Amino acid sequence: MNALANNQGPRIKHAAGDAAPYETVTIDKLTPLIGAEVGGVDLAAPSNRQMDEIHRALAENLVIFFRDQELTQQQHLDFGRKFGELHVHPAAPSEPIHPALMIIKADKDSPRANGEGWHSDVSCDEEPPMGSILYIKECPPAGGDTLFANMYAAYDALSDRMKAYLEGLTAVHDGEQNYRGTYANFGIADKPSYPRAEHPVVRTHPVTGKKALYVNKGFTRRILGVPRDESDGILAYLFEHMANPLFQCRFRWRRNSVAFWDNRCAQHRAMWDYWPHSRYGNRVTIKGARPV
Numbered sequence: 696m697n698a699l700a701n702n703q704g705p706r707i708k709h710a711a712g713d714a715a716p717y718e719t720v721t722i723d724k725l726t727p728l729i730g731a732e733v734g735g736v737d738l739a740a741p742s743n744r745q746m747d748e749i750h751r752a753l754a755e756n757l758v759i760f761f762r763d764q765e766l767t768q769q770q771h772l773d774f775g776r777k778f779g780e781l782h783v784h785p786a787a788p789s790e791p792i793h794p795a796l797m798i799i800k801a802d803k804d805s806p807r808a809n810g811e812g813w814h815s816d817v818s819c820d821e822e823p824p825m826g827s828i829l830y831i832k833e834c835p836p837a838g839g840d841t842l843f844a845n846m847y848a849a850y851d852a853l854s855d856r857m858k859a860y861l862e863g864l865t866a867v868h869d870g871e872q873n874y875r876g877t878y879a880n881f882g883i884a885d886k887p888s889y890p891r892a893e894h895p896v897v898r899t900h901p902v903t904g905k906k907a908l909y910v911n912k913g914f915t916r917r918i919l920g921v922p923r924d925e926s927d928g929i930l931a932y933l934f935e936h937m938a939n940p941l942f943q944c945r946f947r948w949r950r951n952s953v954a955f956w957d958n959r960c961a962q963h964r965a966m967w968d969y970w971p972h973s974r975y976g977n978r979v980t981i982k983g984a985r986p987v
Contacts, residue, residue: 718744719745720735726943729844730944732761733761739766750778757961759956760946761952763952764951771796772793774979781979781980784817785889787883788882797977799829801967801969801970803971803972803973807967810841810963810964810965813911813937814962815962818868818892819890819892822983828955833973835973835974839966839969841954843956843963844938844962844964846908866916866930867893868892896910899987907959909959911937
């Protein structure tokens with residue numbers, strides 16, 4: 696008998712099923728909890744009805760993927776703007792004349808790759824990004840996958856006592872440690888300071904109304920209002936809990952693939968396992984609101 700049957704692991708809640716079939720796109724789920732490949736749409740020119748169904752697919756799956764897309768830089772930006780105003784990264788390099796088009800690149804000369812640890816993009820901002828759209832144009836022959844984790848499921852699987860403890864707590868998210876010196880290999884000079892913000896440990900999604908854990912190993916430094924050692928212990932537990940493979944999907948990139956994830960309820964981690972090969976693409980990030 697496995698751990699779940701013995702009540703020794705998290706209880707996983709599955710969606711009851713879609714209310715209606717999709718009409719203009721196809722949906723192929725990666726797991727029951729998170730991730731789906733969306734087919735039958737050209738992101739350079741989606742119809743209004745397809746846009747409605749892309750919104751729905753993102754809300755239902757937290758991260759959605761598109762294969763075989765041929766996008767110019769401007770089309771990538773235009774697709775992102777269909778979801779809101781674009782966010783400019785506080786530290787990372789961007790393409791010439793397009794500050795909202797972040798460069799995602801790692802090769803044999805890179806000291807690191809973007810997003811190697813679990814995180815929600817730029818959660819250190821006062822108003823963290825709503826979502827991110829990554830378009831990969833060059834892939835290694837193997838490796839370079841990205842993992843995504845469902846923070847609704849991570850919250851739901853907590854005990855009632857832990858949920859009660861976390862209710863109303865806030866935590867500090869700080870970009871200093873992540874960003875200072877990180878992009879020196881791109882010739883990017885450090886700024887005098889980087890974003891720092893306080894956010895609820897549990898946030899309510901503005902579209903779905905669901906609660907999600909909103910702390911991450913990349914940016915969350917401490918929980919406020921409790922002793923430092925207590926904060927360290929609780930965060931260590933939450934970081935380990937939310938990285939449970941039961942909450943995850945894994946996406947294998949191919950050239951001209953696109954991933955679109957909701958930073959308000961999902962975290963991700965890029966695998967840096969393809970040295971000395973290269974991976975290159977661009978990310979468009981959509982502004983969000985202050986977490987509540």
